[in-house]
Amino acid sequence: MFQLVKNIKNNSMVNEEKLMKSKKRQQAIAFGLFGLIGYSIVAILVAILAFIIIKGFSAISWDFITQMPEEGMTKGGIYPAIIGTLYLVLGSMLFAFPIGVLAAIYMNEYVKDGFLKKFIRLMTNNLAGIPSIVFGLFGMALFVNKLGFGDSILAGSLTLGLLALPVVIRNTEEALKAVDDTFRLASYGLGASKIQTIKNVVLPIAFPNIITGMILSIGRVSGETAPILFTVAAYFLPKLPHSIFEQAMALPYHLYVISTSGTNIEESRPIAYGTALVLIIIVLVCNLSANALRKYFGNKVKMN
Amino acid sequence: MNKIESKNLDFYYGAQHALKNINLAIKENTVTALIGPSGCGKSTFLRLFNRMNDLIANTKLTGEILIDNKNIYAKGVNVDALRKQTGMVFQKPNPFPKSIFENVAYGLKVNGIKDRKEIEERVETSIKQVALWDEVKDKLKKSAFELSGGQQQRLCIARALAIQPSVILMDEPTSALDPISTSKVEELIYELKSKYTIVIVTHNMQQAARVSDKTAFFYLGELVEYNTTKEIFTNPKVERTQNYITGRFG
Numbered sequence: 001m002f003q004l005v006k007n008i009k010n011n012s013m014v015n016e017e018k019l020m021k022s023k024k025r026q027q028a029i030a031f032g033l034f035g036l037i038g039y040s041i042v043a044i045l046v047a048i049l050a051f052i053i054i055k056g057f058s059a060i061s062w063d064f065i066t067q068m069p070e071e072g073m074t075k076g077g078i079y080p081a082i083i084g085t086l087y088l089v090l091g092s093m094l095f096a097f098p099i100g101v102l103a104a105i106y107m108n109e110y111v112k113d114g115f116l117k118k119f120i121r122l123m124t125n126n127l128a129g130i131p132s133i134v135f136g137l138f139g140m141a142l143f144v145n146k147l148g149f150g151d152s153i154l155a156g157s158l159t160l161g162l163l164a165l166p167v168v169i170r171n172t173e174e175a176l177k178a179v180d181d182t183f184r185l186a187s188y189g190l191g192a193s194k195i196q197t198i199k200n201v202v203l204p205i206a207f208p209n210i211i212t213g214m215i216l217s218i219g220r221v222s223g224e225t226a227p228i229l230f231t232v233a234a235y236f237l238p239k240l241p242h243s244i245f246e247q248a249m250a251l252p253y254h255l256y257v258i259s260t261s262g263t264n265i266e267e268s269r270p271i272a273y274g275t276a277l278v279l280i281i282i283v284l285v286c287n288l289s290a291n292a293l294r295k296y297f298g299n300k301v302k303m304n
Numbered sequence: 305m306n307k308i309e310s311k312n313l314d315f316y317y318g319a320q321h322a323l324k325n326i327n328l329a330i331k332e333n334t335v336t337a338l339i340g341p342s343g344c345g346k347s348t349f350l351r352l353f354n355r356m357n358d359l360i361a362n363t364k365l366t367g368e369i370l371i372d373n374k375n376i377y378a379k380g381v382n383v384d385a386l387r388k389q390t391g392m393v394f395q396k397p398n399p400f401p402k403s404i405f406e407n408v409a410y411g412l413k414v415n416g417i418k419d420r421k422e423i424e425e426r427v428e429t430s431i432k433q434v435a436l437w438d439e440v441k442d443k444l445k446k447s448a449f450e451l452s453g454g455q456q457q458r459l460c461i462a463r464a465l466a467i468q469p470s471v472i473l474m475d476e477p478t479s480a481l482d483p484i485s486t487s488k489v490e491e492l493i494y495e496l497k498s499k500y501t502i503v504i505v506t507h508n509m510q511q512a513a514r515v516s517d518k519t520a521f522f523y524l525g526e527l528v529e530y531n532t533t534k535e536i537f538t539n540p541k542v543e544r545t546q547n548y549i550t551g552r553f554g
Binding site for chain 2: 187201
């Protein structure tokens with residue numbers, strides 16, 4: 001009898017051990033798999049970066065960044081394209097940021113749950129999904145032609161702004177939602193109005209996330225080719241634009257044209273890679289600054 | 305004259321009848337405890353006094369709530385001004401992510417007080433009132449989050465006192481605090497009584513017995529019994545009250 005009990009005990013202990021081992025094995029396999037996937041993503045990113053860096057490194061120099069292109073794009077720099085991209089980024093943000101943030105504040109702090117809110121959200125999401133070439137065509141039809149701005153920095157900025165708008169709205173909304181309601185309640189309890197509460201409590205708390213979103217939009221907008229195709233981009237301009245009604249060169253467009261239909265494709269290849277490298281560096285710098293700024297503001301908000 | 309009074313008060317969250325025909329009068333400079341099991345409506349009732357329920361969609365109120373004999377739900381009442389009269393302290397301490405000084409100054413600034421000196425004086429007064437001054441006077445510019453939970457809650461009380469309300473509404477102010485902080489806050493309530501009218505929602509019956517002059521027992525939206533704290537806890541008139549305070553249900 002005692003032996004029987006001992007056997008049953010031993011059996012269940014052995015079963016327990018088997019179970020533990022099986023669990024450990026499963027866990028190891030799962031973590032291994034996740035690790036593999038995670039590292040492959042890093043590997044892909046590293047591969048792309050390495051490719052561009054290796055091919056484009058030789059083209060980078062101080063002259064490259066500060067000089068005008070020469071001899072049919074086979075020599076010289078891409079300075080005007082860099083400046084053009086900067087203008088477009090600035091212009092699109094001037095348009096998308098205030099409107100986007102205000103729209104998000106309206107959505108999150110004012111509109112009651114209901115049909116209207118769902119409708120606006122649906123429309124915003126759809127706007128986010130529109131292909132960028134369609135934005136380009138729309139921009140051309142509206143800003144370039146109908147409103148008569150012509151191919152211009154203004155038209156290009158507005159078009160890019162439209163592209164960035166739903167991203168800014170969604171991102172800002174998330175940032176506002178993340179602000180704990182208890183802070184709003186405390187503010188109202190002290191007799192503050194809604195506007196005062198938004199301005200003094202909600203926005204300062206949401207600020208780091210809003211700014212991060214804006215910087216990420218910048219990274220995105222600087223690389224868009226299709227929206228600027230028919231609205232602003234020029235292949236070659238002898239001088240930098242002096243007004244928003246003029247055309248501008250831009251990095252992504254420059255890269256595209258040089259690689260496909262320039263005057264001397266083979267000889268311009270190094271410049272093309274150099275352009276790609278500059279573009280990637282801009283996006284990387286944006287992402288890294290977004291991170292750093294968020295950390296900085298994150299601390300500042302607490303010390304306020 | 306009663307400081308606060310509810311007359312034939314019914315309140316609905318949508319179709320849910322949350323408060324049923326509540327008639328209750330609170331005298332000035334007293335501490336009144338609202339007790340009852342979860343969901344009985346005591347917090348809802350508390351929030352009526354500063355119209356915080358207005359922030360929730362789809363609610364309905366019938367009857368009157370009077371503060372200083374004026375119906376605060378009458379047409380044309382300025383809600384922001386009303387909330388200046390009543391300070392609220394919440395269950396979980398919620399200081400703003402700002403400095404200690406800015407937290408207490410907040411109520412003053414949003415109510416239009418600009419004079420730097422006046423703000424500094426009133427901030428100091430309020431922080432002293434909650435017996436926190438010695439602990440924070442050298443770090444007023446530091447973040448309020450660096451304080452302990454109990455200190456944060458006292459800071460929130462100071463923040464409410466700074467706007468010089470006449471009524472203080474406390475919704476389970478010590479349920480997230482340790483026993484020592486709890487007793488500090490209870491001491492504070494006792495001291496504040498002489499200047500303010502305090503209504504406190506509490507789950508803790510010992511606390512109600514310790515700090516309040518009168519106690520109201522709520523159950524499923526009804527006011528079951530309302531009497532001096534002594535009577536409620538030693539000689540309740542209604543059986544249900546008796547069952548609740550003896551722990552038959554909770």
